[in-house]
Amino acid sequence: MPYNELRKDYLLDRWVIIATERARRPTDFAKQKTEQAKTANCPLCVGNEHVTPPAVLVYLPSNGGIRKDHEQGDFRFHNWIIRNIPNLYPAFAPPKNPEDPPQILESANFGYAVGHHEVLIESPNHTDHPANAPLPQLVHVINAYKDRLDTLSQKPYVTYVQIFRNHGLDAGASLSHAHSQIITTPFIPTTVKAEREAAKTYHNQHGTCIFCDLIQQESQTQRLILDSKHFTVFAPYASVHPMEFWIIPKRHAPNFLSLTQEETEAFAWTLKTTMKALKDLLNDPPYNYGIHLAVNQDAHDYYHWHLEVYPKLTAWAGFEKSTGMYINTVTPETAAAELKKALNP
Ligand SMILES: [Zn+2]
Ligand SMILES: [Zn+2]
Numbered sequence: 001m002p003y004n005e006l007r008k009d010y011l012l013d014r015w016v017i018i019a020t021e022r023a024r025r026p027t028d029f030a031k032q033k034t035e036q037a038k039t040a041n042c043p044l045c046v047g048n049e050h051v052t053p054p055a056v057l058v059y060l061p062s063n064g065g066i067r068k069d070h071e072q073g074d075f076r077f078h079n080w081i082i083r084n085i086p087n088l089y090p091a092f093a094p095p096k097n098p099e100d101p102p103q104i105l106e107s108a109n110f111g112y113a114v115g116h117h118e119v120l121i122e123s124p125n126h127t128d129h130p131a132n133a134p135l136p137q138l139v140h141v142i143n144a145y146k147d148r149l150d151t152l153s154q155k156p157y158v159t160y161v162q163i164f165r166n167h168g169l170d171a172g173a174s175l176s177h178a179h180s181q182i183i184t185t186p187f188i189p190t191t192v193k194a195e196r197e198a199a200k201t202y203h204n205q206h207g208t209c210i211f212c213d214l215i216q217q218e219s220q221t222q223r224l225i226l227d228s229k230h231f232t233v234f235a236p237y238a239s240v241h242p243m244e245f246w247i248i249p250k251r252h253a254p255n256f257l258s259l260t261q262e263e264t265e266a267f268a269w270t271l272k273t274t275m276k277a278l279k280d281l282l283n284d285p286p287y288n289y290g291i292h293l294a295v296n297q298d299a300h301d302y303y304h305w306h307l308e309v310y311p312k313l314t315a316w317a318g319f320e321k322s323t324g325m326y327i328n329t330v331t332p333e334t335a336a337a338e339l340k341k342a343l344n345p
């Protein structure tokens with residue numbers, strides 16, 4: 001019997017068994033039933049703004065463009081395009097006294113979860129998920145990511161800003177209205193830190209950015225899904241999730257604050273095109289995505305922001321939970337081939 005392949009992540013000390021022997025076709029994971037998105041009583045829908053806290057950022061239509069504002073007290077806007085609110089049950093909460101950053105930095109080590117936890121409502125339309133949202137709406141979403149990253153990363157008690165998205169009940173989305181979440185942490189979370197340190201070591205050894213090198217290298221493999229002017233999308237060599245893929249900008253930058261208008265539109269297009277391929281291929285599967293980035297200048301040379309998409313098609317069980325090692329029954333090469341076929345730009 002031939003052996004399964006054992007692969008290590010490009011950066012993390014993380015191993016995956018690519019189980020070709022019990023390989024499954026990606027379409028085996030396609031959802032049978034389509035969950036009906038509930039819109040009645042959706043707290044994120046237009047008209048129900050009063051059940052949520054005041055928005056810290058809203059995009060409002062203004063002379064064919066956008067005007068930015070926020071809400072206070074009981075006042076709520078109803079004609080918003082994007083609405084960013086504090087999470088009602090936050091994992092992290094702002095310091096009681098914002099004038100007190102040094103003490104708060106100290107206290108981070110003693111376990112106070114100081115920071116922000118926000119819900120970014122991506123559209124007034126309940127079902128405007130990236131796979132179906134109109135491109136201009138997705139551009140607003142990315143601009144709102146940028147605005148919040150910019151504001152939050154300047155706070156003295158914020159060391160990292162994690163922007164992520166849960167889609168589908170099985171992927172942890174308790175609300176089906178199109179939304180992302182933003183959580184800030186007082187230190188760099190473990191996975192991001194490990195990725196960053198490995199990227200730094202690579203830079204010290206080779207003098208280049210590993211992500212820039214990966215774009216070159218993976219473009220030549222069967223793991224490539226999409227290659228456009230500004231972004232490259234591929235299934236990572238040691239994917240731990242079946243159908244996992246990463247979206248990496250071609251221009252080296254530690255975060256997306258410097259995206260030009262053209263790059264922002266290209267990012268929106270790439271996100272929509274690939275998320276739509278995933279949706280079409282697997283009948284709107286649950287997934288999570290997260291953006292890895294660096295906000296501090298010292299990471300500029302060696303860190304390169306990217307978006308990682310983790311479809312939630314299998315459950316991690318005893319082996320995964322007890323070892324931190326994974327079994328993936330869809331080879332990244334198969335995942336890439338199927339996603340590529342499903343692309344319909
Ligand atoms: Zn809704
Ligand atoms: Zn780079």
Ligand SMILES: [Zn+2]
Nearest residue numbers: 195292306308
């Ligand atoms: Zn990453």
